[in-house]
Amino acid sequence: MSFKIGFIGAGNMGRAIASGLVAKGICAPADLRCVSASGKGAEIMAQKTGGSVAASKRELIENSDVVILAFKPQHLETITKEEANALAGKLVISVLAGRTLESMQAVAPDAANLVRVMPNTPSQIGKGVSTYCFSKDPSAQEKETVEAILSSLGTAYEVAEEQLHIATVINGCGPAFYFRIVQLLGEAAEKRGLDKTLAMKLAAETAIGSMELFNASGRDPQDLIDEVVSPNGVTHALLTSLDRNGFPQIMDTSAGDAVSRSVELSQSK
Incomplete structure (x- = not known):
């Protein structure tokens, strides 16, 4: 499996995912791009993984097959119309705590599929447990891609979105x-x-x-x-x-x- 992954946001969780992807060979460093608000987080992620820093969110999106949203949840609506248009046809994965699939759909209505993920901090050492859900029935390729990405953190289990509240309490x-x-x-x-x-x-x-x-x-x-x-x-x-x-x-x-x-x-x- 080979695909290009872009990270919008490069905090602790974003870096944990990126590092796991590269360490497990799921993503080659050359296929990993990142961007962050201040630029510092993206530089750290790039140095740690061998990936590259994108010039802008739009450029990152256009050059990625999968886009991972890993910034502060309250900044979801800062995605611009141009960036939203670039997300059309992309698989978008969110680790934004508390942000529903509906709120993501409002921002990226033309994405190929949306995935809401609740990871946990042991993901930093590859021992995490993630729960996740899709906005619509995934294709075999989408499911395989998501499972491959989340396996870099540890284990992962698909649940219905309404079950994420209690799953969040547990994992x-x-x-x-x-x-x-x-x-x-x-x-x-x-x-x-x-x-x-x-x-x-x-x-x-x-x-x-x-x-x-x-x-x-x-x-x-x-x-x-x-x-x-x-x-x-x-x-x-x-x-x-x-x-x-x-x-x-x-x-x-x-x-x-x-x-x-x-x-x-x-x-x-």
Whole structure:
């Protein structure tokens, strides 16, 4: 597969995608172009990937098969009519948080297809999880292209756009949730006499091993929980305390609050 990719916006996520594409051989450096508002981000991306900096957004679009929107979400409407015309017939992929397919369609009505993607920060090391949706049924080539691009970040799963709100809570917000767990366990351990740095390493490595076991086993989480829990043992005390203090309700309420905020943000743009 060979295609030319243009990045409008060259922040952390744009650079992560571009670097992954080149590292995995999905895109040759010569086929990668970028442009950014200040020009500094594009220069960094070009230096990091071997790609080139485009003279303008329009020039980038005209010389790309796939255009990736990776700038600040509130700047979507700054796409000019001339640039929108240049997007006609192009596959346009957006990583603009909260921007709906409808809002993208309003800006690029003649694009061949539009793709809305929610990546996450582990994409920076090729361990990301992305969720995505198309504005219309994709051709086999479009689907293959999108999957190839997102595979450079890690794994990717297609969902309906209305499901992106809850998917965002899981894969988009998820890293912050797991970082918070590690942080809190470190603080609890330090309070009880264990070095905080060691505690956080124990927490992180245990989480990684546990999740790899879960993925490899294909089993229900409860089955794996039951293997760890002994009646009236230490793990039993931990889980009982979590339930007694409302952890299941906290998780459900927090997920609901985050979904509501996702919906609110998408409607305000």
